[in-house]
Amino acid sequence: MGTLGFWRLAQADPEWIAAVDPDGTEHRAGDLLARANRLVHGLRELGLQPGDGICGLVPNGADGLVLYLAAMQAGWYYTPVNWHLTGPEIAYIVSDSEAKAFFVHPRYLGEGARAAEAIEPHRRFLLGEDKADGFRQVSELTEGRPDTAPADRTAGATMHYTSGTTGKPKGVKRRLNGLDPDDSAELMTFLLGLFGITPGRPNAHLITSPNYHTAVTQFGGTALHMGHTLVYMDKWDAEELLRLCERHGVTNSHLVPTHFKRLLALPEETRARYDLSSLKWMIHAAAPCPVPVKWAMLEWWGDCVYEYYAATEGGGTLATPEDWKAHPGTVGKAWPISELLIADDQGEPVPTGTAGTIYMKMMGVPFEYKGDPAKTAANRLKEYFTVGDIGYLDEDGFLYLCDRKADMIISGGANIYPAEIENELMIHPKVADVAVFGIPDEEWGEQIKAVVEPAPGVEPGPELARELLASLEGRLSRMKWPKSVDFIAEMPREPNGKLLKRKLRAPYWEGRDRAI
Template sequence: PGFRAYAELSAGQPATAPAERIAGQVMNYTSGTTGRPKGVRRALAPFDPDTVASLYGMFLAMFGIGPRGDNVHLTGSPLYHTAVLLFTASSFHFGHTVVLMDRWMPEGCLECIQRYRVTTTHMVPTQFHRLLALPDAVKVRFDLSSLRHVIHAAAPCPVDVKRRMLEWWGPVIYEYYAASEGGGTLVTPEEWLRHPGTVGRAWPGSEVRVLDDAANTCPPRQPGTVYMALGVQDFEYHGDRKKTEANRRDGFFTVGDVGYLDEEGYLFLCDRKTDMIISGGVNIYPAEVESVLLTHPAVADAAVFGIPDDDWGEQVKAVIEPAPGAEPGAALATDLLEFCTARLAKYKCPRTIDFVAAMPRDPNGKLYKRKLRDPYWQGRERVI
């Protein structure tokens, strides 16, 4: 029901393909976690529609995924997310089986992997954290041996979280860094174990630069703004020429992330520039503090950001979603503050901790940090 037969649709149509066909172009939208989603518009590419499948195949091939008949891709996030759509569509073009979850739940994910013999899936670090929080008795019930490529991105992944996932699932976890605008970098599990915390090196056809505020190239291990090459196809933000021009520099674009390259060209991300805390003139990267908090067994999710401080300009605030069974309140806050003090420099530690029942994340796991931060800045001007 709801479908028409192919024979009905093709009846009376010419037997040959129309002349001068082009494949068209998709206008993906950014996630909107730092503002309104922006349409990423590219010019129509002069590709024959019959070649599209091979182009999609080139993307999957970067991760070592080929057109095998037994490949099964698990889609656990909404298809309006650029990466989720791209991996799902690429799998379809390769003729792979695709399993669509109605709603991603950690135990349900393991059930799907076992039931459908899933070989590939795309995930985000929040999903890793929730999988790791499952009781050991639940984890051991499922056969995950079919997995060959678990690919993740979209948010910083704490080193401890990824290391534990690799210990559990084996060397099948690949990571990349990119944006709806383009990209990017990728890292294999073997490379990551040699360079813990990296998001990889520039993938074929891409180039990455790290620049300071004066547009000078930063030396190895010095943080700056991360820029990526525009590639063969330029883009513009739909209906926003000013924003398009603001993120460009000499054929490169940035989404505002701060990071550094090591001596071998591996990229390490510090944080989003707009999320960076400046307290007493010192830069503090929230992702580092969040990574520590997420190792505490009473923490299901964590967000760290700057709030106004009359003396220091900003102070470090942490908002915590307690793990099931953990009781929010003064006792847990004290425990978490002491936990941070033992693992972080004093100036990086949260001054205060608040609790929420659920963190405001989009269905793909990206955190709407502004929804947490903005109330603290109401009536104040953020000067950084």
């Protein structure tokens, strides 16, 4: 070991442009290194110890990267927070993660200030030059602090929050490995190595999605540790992606199938305008990709489109372009450090070609859902875990997905959990019963549908639908609001109270394969 890892690379070549913000601002590796070092010194003075956590409510760009780099060399857990959430939802994560510092970007000060009640005032920091009541300026932590490497460096980890069927998100927490941060970073590069991605320059990794997603942090962080330049997008725009790929010689990125649909919708002359010859490893995941869409991308971009299937919890499969062409529709074969098991409802393995629950396991540090041993245990089968997806293996060991988790909605690559939405609608006095599920959407994959049984004497109709949606304001982020509300006289439930959601969902999916 000894050639990779951001901190080593930045010392060896401080002039390397390690990150480019969405507005085009370039950041030298040496400057990012100094900022991260100063932050560690400042937070240690605040009392942070290895094993403590920090939260960041920050947009894509160098500010969040500095938080990540500080935590990764000081033995802290870093939790990037979804900036679409409301104040109470953010406060829950800040509190549950037991964060010892909370960093807010001025762009998200509105909800960030509501959330800040969850942490002591001297632990709240506003990034940039702005001032705000109830927050300290981040310069209070960093000014006058040395930009030299802190003593006793030890590897930290990210702790991303992933929702469960209860709707309340849970932090996926792994034991800290105690390694030197650069050695730990070098071990991380194994992931990108699976795709054949090479270290060093000239390589650039384009970040197309919000930094609070696990895969975005993992792939971006790993690319940086391999010496790639991180190029950040602020919001998704198909032509902007092509422009950035040409401008920065992008070689690799992480995308979702919704991005492909938007790219393919561009006029032919727009698509032809940009030089994409630098693309080598354009990786996608997060939702099943329709077979015709994948073929179209391979025809346009060539054999640089890679696919994988994995979870925040770990494990996974990989399909190279060659693999996928030979097995269209597959999400790939198990990684060398991962194993797959397809099991029936009794937990017994099923034969090849038979659908069952997908279980995975991965070498290395096991995870737990923070503060929820019951959820951790419930998702385990021996040393395997599942996120509840259904699929089958072919005779060559390639995995195909048949259905998503029973109830989860995947819209534009984002996981949305109906129970959380149902809980919020259920408290409305005019609602007797409610079910939320995904229905087909050509652009987003799925959109959110609510079916409501009105309370006795309440008139169903568009006016009631508007009232119910308006009741979610400030309590649930807009991305979780149902796109439409239908009404039903009586909700189909079994005598034991179990909702027959498949019965409700089926008419909307008739004649369609939900796996695509």
